[in-house]
Amino acid sequence: MKFFLDTAKIEEIRRAKELGVLDGVTTNPSHVAATGKTFRQVVDEILTELQEEPVSLEVVATDKEGIVKEARELARLAPNVVVKVPTIVEGVKAMKVLSQEGVKINATLCFSSLQALLVAKAGATYVSPFVGRLDAIGHEGMGIVEEIRQIYDNYDFSTEILVAAVRHPQHVLEAALIGADVITLRLETLEQLFQHPLTDVGLERFLKDWQKVPQ
Template identity: 30%
Template sequence: MPSKLEQLRQMTVVVADTGDIDAIRDLQPQDATTNPSLVLKVADKPQYQPLLKEAIEKARQESLDLAQQLAYAVDRASVAIGAEINQVIPGYISTEVSAKLSFDIRATVEKARRLIHLYQEKGIGRDRVLIKIASTWEGIKAAEILEKEGIHCNLTLLFAMPQAVACAEAGTTLISPFVGRILDWYKTAQPNEDWSGANDPGVCSVQKIYQYYKEHGYQTIVMGASFRNTDEIEHLAGCDRLTISPALLEQLAADQGELKQVLKPEAASSQQPQPLDEATFRWQMNQDAMATEKLAQGISQFAADQDKLEALLAQL
């Protein structure tokens, strides 16, 4: 019998959640993603040093302002590694807008355009890139503008249905609902409950979003992300895409058991979806403590990793 990873690939597009080019070559995913957090994890590897040094050198030529130099250097480093990854995958490379811009529509749009320009300088068209943006109201509105310009977006840090609905209405190319971080919150809040298997609240969230999208005919791709174990992945087999860490990909590759398809598109519903205005979106998010806390925490963590990467680049 083929491995569970091979079986998964028959029903779901597999994405590698890593910036490690060697791991991507070995695992051969369809798509890949990179962000400051992932770049940090591979920054000390010798093959990345020339890319990082070139990034800071070019950034210093772009601006005299130190803060801007470092922000530009992160852009260039992310794109440089993304471009290398792009050569060994057939699909999208996701590259993240700084989390510090999560509440600024204009700045997010401008940063996304810059990232696309940097990719184009390396001969990579916008059709091979997803711009990764936090699923705040401002991030979703920025994505709506960018999608109309033909710049495809991946809305990340997505924890709740109002975010998913707003993203679909905005016409975003892809969303990344976070499974493991939802589970983390519930395990802390209610440690005595059984959150395993089909009871996993992160799994349930993605299943609900997937079915809602299919019922209403949305074209936005659902890509489950942030997994804590292979059991979560198996309960989402059949999802449009799943972005998985190399460690969990290797576990799936080593497992020869049977993998059943859980998610399948359902017939379109006759009910029309209800678009969300800003006030309704913010109210529904406010009423969901998990989503509010995890979104804020995620943005802060990504921003902190941005600071760490800037500090690293400043030393080169």
């Protein structure tokens, strides 16, 4: 399973790269706004730092023509750009056009397995089910991921399942067990995956014992 970082902050991307497990980055308008920088400043920083790994940049238009226009402009920025398009009627229409042109698409704001089926048929490169937001309204977010995995396997769709809105390490574990292709998560959640109290206790014990070894 690939690990993407969900952020627009360059310092977080660099920290994640140092961990040795970063496969890509996803951004959204909220993340960009949190940086206090212009969109182009943010994009230039990220694409300079990541020149091969997929970087998802989101359109803000909500009509087919506007989405297609924005997506083409974003795709021209670098060959590793993936364009995030909302899973709405106009978005799916645009996905079909863009996928036929070779533009890589991340179908974002997906909340049902039927939506995931539609974007796969439209040629999306990734589908992003937002599991944390589903959990927050009383639905089982990972249940949607299981359904999508089954549907995609049934029909051999090439669209990759990119689990989004991850809230904690358990989401990461469940996504991996289901067989999701990608998970995108905040830096703090990624760092939590490395932690276990028994690892800390074991290391402390080994180091204490090492002090007893004649040097």
